[in-house]
Amino acid sequence: MTTVVDLWSELTSTCDPWETAVQERWRLHRKRGSAMAEEHTPPHGQAALWFADVLQSTSPSGRDVARQLARLCGDDSKVTIPHRSLSDAVGVRDSIGRQRAYTERGVEMLTNAGWLRVETVGLKRGARTTYYLMPGGE
Numbered sequence: 861m862t863t864v865v866d867l868w869s870e871l872t873s874t875c876d877p878w879e880t881a882v883q884e885r886w887r888l889h890r891k892r893g894s895a896m897a898e899e900h901t902p903p904h905g906q907a908a909l910w911f912a913d914v915l916q917s918t919s920p921s922g923r924d925v926a927r928q929l930a931r932l933c934g935d936d937s938k939v940t941i942p943h944r945s946l947s948d949a950v951g952v953r954d955s956i957g958r959q960r961a962y963t964e965r966g967v968e969m970l971t972n973a974g975w976l977r978v979e980t981v982g983l984k985r986g987a988r989t990t991y992y993l994m995p996g997g998e
Contacts, residue, residue: 903930910993925966940990
């Protein structure tokens with residue numbers, strides 16, 4: 861006689877990783893009692909190792925930008941995202957209240973330190989920016 865536990869383990873072993881991740885998110889949602897924004901999830905994969913190295917040598921604005929870039933990259937080393945969306949994901953404002961300026965300062969700091977390479981295609985609102993995580997800083 862098969863039990864519910866056996867059926868559940870058989871079901872989860874045949875599911876793809878995305879479905880398992882969704883089930884884990886729902887389990888944590890039920891445990892917390894509220895939803896958790898995707899921006900608050902920690903980075904994973906190859907980008908998490910990059911982020912751990914960046915943490916040791918950057919300013920707070922660089923850390924905030926690096927955390928979101930690492931989260932968006934996952935197992936890859938590049939991500940293409942509009943600059944405005946990156947600013948929304950970082951979600952921190954400087955002392956004057958400018959969110960985009962804070963993000964631009966973090967990107968500039970990471971670029972100058974050698975942790976990040978940036979390529980922008982297009983102009984103004986239609987611009988797509990590609991961020992490449994670089995293996996080491998100065």
